[in-house]
Amino acid sequence: MLSKEPVGCSVVVESKSSAAEKVIGQILSKMKAQKFADDDIFALHLGLEEAFINAVKHGNKFDPAKKITITYTIRPEKAEICLADEGDGFAPGNIPDPTLGDNIYKIGGRGLFLIRSYMDEINFNEKGNCICMVKYNSNKNLKPKPEN
Amino acid sequence: MASLKPGISVQYTETATIITFAKEKILEERDIQSLQETIMPVVEQSEQVHFILDFHNVQFLSSAVLGLLLRISKKVYEKNSTLRMCGINPKIYEIFKITRLNRIFDIYDDLDAALAAGESAA
Known part of the structure; x- marks a missing residue:
């Protein structure tokens, strides 16, 4: 029988940094219900927190008039999350690698790097104000293998 | 002697000042700001030259905490003091590894190991 529980929202x-607490809790609960591995849940939690902080700080620049839209779909095999802010966007390719040279001593600049490290897929819209992230359920072993 | 401050507890031993993070999650800007405002005076005012940051209560943190740790380490080194970290759970240690901060921070498995390292260096 199909569940009546919605998979997306x-x-x-x-x-503001505390505003996503409830929705992040809902997303993580749905992942637990779908029996995602603990490491997957930790990874998505980290990616989500970092993406949200980036949207608040760098996207909307703490402007209380601007909102952040979080769209998510949690299926047994994968979780997909998109965050869109109302800022001017940015060019993800221009963000320096925080592990290279003196960048390692910089106070900030690790959020996007961690998102790339922990997510299985990430994509930005053309403007650069919307990030979509995918985390596969390791317990289902359905993660696409890289092409040779 | 031990004292409680917002978000941390501080213990002064004969060989080190031990700062223990009290919260399970350290995420929000205001938490990090509050921790900075609490920890920096401890570092500035302590007569000890060896500091240990104990993470054993911490289960989750954001990259902004890494920035805070870099600020603390800068302040410690300005005092010609030493900073060791301990009690970092494996998932969080992975964040240190990925960002390569494990190469610049002095990290030990637990408080006993961090204290022993200080004694052997003395």
Whole structure:
């Protein structure tokens, strides 16, 4: 029998760091219910927190008039999350690698690097104000293998 | 002697000042700001030259905490003091490895190991 529980949802939240706590809790609960591995849940939690902080700080620049839209779909095999802010966007390719040279001593600049490290897939829209992240359920072993 | 401050507890031993993070999650800007405002005076005012940051209560943190740790380490080294870290759970240690901060921070498995390292260096 098909579950009546919705797999996806879209939520609009304020541009402050505590605003996503409830929706992040809901996403992580759904992942637990779908029996994602603990490491997957930790990884998505980290990616989500970092993406949200980036949207609040760098995207909306803490402007209380601007919102962040979080859209998510949690299926047994994978979790997909998109965060869109109302900022001007940015060019993800221009962000320096925080592990190279003196960058390692910089106070900030590790958020996107961690998102790339922990997520299985990430994509940005053309403007650069919307990030979509995918984490596969390791317990289902369905992660696409890289092409040779 | 031990004292409780917002977000941390501080213990002064004969050989080190031990700062233990009290929260399970350290995420929000205001938490990090509050920790900075609490820890920096401890570092500035302590007569000890050896500091240990104990993470054994911490289960989750954001990259902003790494920035805080770099600020603390800068302050410690300005005092010609030493900084060791311990009690970092494996998932969080992975964040240190990925960002390569494990190469610049002095990290030990637990408090006993961090204290012993200080004694053997003395």
